[in-house]
Amino acid sequence: MDFFNEATKHFFAACEKQKLWLQHCPVCQKHIFYLRGFCPECLGPLELVEATGKGKIISYTIVEKNPMDPYFAQITPYIAAIVELAEGVFMYTRIITDETNDITIGQDVEVIFVKQNGKTVPAFQPVYQAR
Amino acid sequence: MSLRGKAAITGIGETLFVKEGEKTIYELAAEAARLALQDAGLVPRDIDGLITLGALSTTARMNNTLASYLGIKPTYSAEASVYGASGGMALKLAAEAIASGTARNILVIGADVNFLKHPSNEMCELAEAYQKPFIGAGINQHYGLVATLYDHLYGDSSVERAKIAVMQRYNASFNENSLFGHKPLTVDDVLSAPVICSPLTLFEIVAPCDGALAFVVSKGEDAKAITDTPVFIDGVGFYSSHMLLTDADLWRSGLVTPIQHSAKIAFEMAGITPDDVDVCGLYDCYTIAVILTLEDMGFCRKGEGVRFVAEHDLTFKGDLPVNTNGGQLSVGQPGDAGGMVNIIEVVRQLMGKCGERQVKDAEIGVTNSNGGFFSNECTLVFRRGA
Structure with a gap:
């Protein structure tokens, strides 16, 4: 399960530190979950944010x-x-x-x-x- | 492009459905194929296209093995891989391939062995990452989640959900090729059975089985020369809105599933409305799925499915016959070929070959196949050709 994608590996690593991470698209101003490589609407980069x-x-x-x-x-x-x-x-x-x-x-x-x-x-x- | 009448089913075959048998998936698939070919009066050299369904018990691309096994040299070869919607999707692909001229007679085969007893090494990495660690692997939870919200929004559906299982069991009592047709079922039996995922009880959930089904799909203009009982494919529609149920639009729409889209596409292509329908084959992995399908196909409005089931007789003797062979709930679910259990019965009705459970003068039939958790939906409209 660690290798769905790179971001998912980081998501579960953050859970070990009691942090719940989502992604946010600064262009679309939307939060994204599950974690992906880029925004599924504008294809731009996503930033990690703590929920x-x-x-x-x-x-x-x-x-x-x-x-x-x-x-x-x-x-x-x-x-x-x-x-x-x-x-x-x-x-x-x-x-x-x-x-x-x-x-x-x-x-x-x-x-x-x-x-x-x-x-x-x-x-x-x-x-x-x-x- | 409208596919109306461009392709027709000219032969059907199904093996025995058993909980756990001795035959391999290839033996089952080949047997169903032989029966369908014999039903159409064709032999393998008449077949130039082959479509199989992604199986749960093997990761092999079965279209390759079966072409060889059956002695077919196809100009069209594909595998439908939209989980439970694959049965509908495979017939849709066949109609499209025939309409485009790429093949003339396509064999469509779905087969599986009981996936609980023969798990493949198949893995869905997305679900492994974002479902399994959170709520555990499995499908039942998803339909429990949908049913809980349904009851919350529209009122208690437990008695009518039970009624669906009971009416289908009555139908199955006229179908020897069903796992449970010999066991009578009452509404009380369903309600008092163990809860598996609330509110769903044991008898509201399909049991996996071994089995295979096959269809010969032929060019529409050839169909009447091949068989006296062709069944034309008049409408096909597919729509997929999510993979994981967490991404589904239905949570924000009062449980409108993608069936609303797939049915609209198929019904418009065929030029029909729900009033025209004589017999239905509705994917019934769980009782709640039948209620949502009736609503989203337009037999009643959203939220009125419970009242619709209370007021209508869905047996083969009733005013809207649904799953007249007993559906997957009574016949069994041969993996992702389960959708074909619903489809083959509608085709058989329109061929006039249902014996004691024949719906009189059935002319228009509709089917829906559901894959995943209302993720993939494929609706088909069939018309009697004889």
Whole structure:
């Protein structure tokens, strides 16, 4: 997985340092994720930027069984989600929470980093607003 | 360019579908090809084009091996590689190749062996990098994500999703060549089955199998001389909007899939509307896919798919017959050839060869094949030629 492209190698290296990197096109003024070699709209160079780590849940599913993945098969049930980051990009992620039943679409989440299979990857946890 | 009527299916063949058999993918593919050729009354030297489907259980480019194995020396050779949409795409390629004059009779073959038991070393590096470490490998999660949002936006679809599995199982009870046709299924069975990826339960998800399907596609003007039951390809449409589901437009459109585009292209080419359709073959890797396909093909509006399924009988006896052989949910899914399970049945209906489950006077049929996670969509419109 390290060799999808060079930028992806740097993305996972940054995760080890608890940093979530996106790309930004200074011409199109848009954020890009996943990481690419150039802007898919204007073909110009992209800059690496650190994400705010804030986002919201677009959708989720509780994975009870996963026969396709030996590692994730061991950690069922888990919550697989797609989150939209504040920067407007979408990311697959796990939602880490003790309150699985409270998860909702549109819920605010923030990034945390989890170690799995010897590798640090981003995950998200719910942000509960003070009432 | 409109392809309407330029090409026709003149022969079809399918092997037995089994959960795990003894035959290799090449034996299965060749057997389906032989059956399709015999159905068309042709022999290998009549064939000048060959199209195969990218398989899940091998990385071989099967068009090369099978041309040799079957004794075909083609002037056109290709492999369709848009995952589950490949069945539709391969027939679209065949119609285009024939319309352009590059071939006269093309053999289209889809085959696979149960990919859970025979994994290839195939790898998708993009998914390896940006899906697998985040939510685990696999497909089920994606359809769970789509179904959760569907229910959130448009209301609980669980009973109607179950009804789709149940109606297709009823159809399959009239189809001996199906993995599950002998096992009756009720809505309660579906609802009470183990959840795999919420909200989807076990019976809403296809089971992989071994099997192969083949079609002979011939020049339209030759078709009636070859067979008494040609089925013309009147419309073809393809649209792809993403690879990973994180890049899909559907999250921002209330779950409008690329099917809306592929169906529009195909329906316009054929000059039909949903009202003209007598029989459907809709890709059913998961129950939720059938609901979204009905909506995006225009059988009902977005968000009304649940009501549509509640109000209509989708069995072969009903007002809109869908997947009359039981679909992939009951027949089984031979890898990326799964889309052909839906297609071959529509063609068989229009040939008038469905026996007990024949839809009376079926004249226009439509199919949709879905690859990835609503990533690649291929819609076809067929017309009875006899």
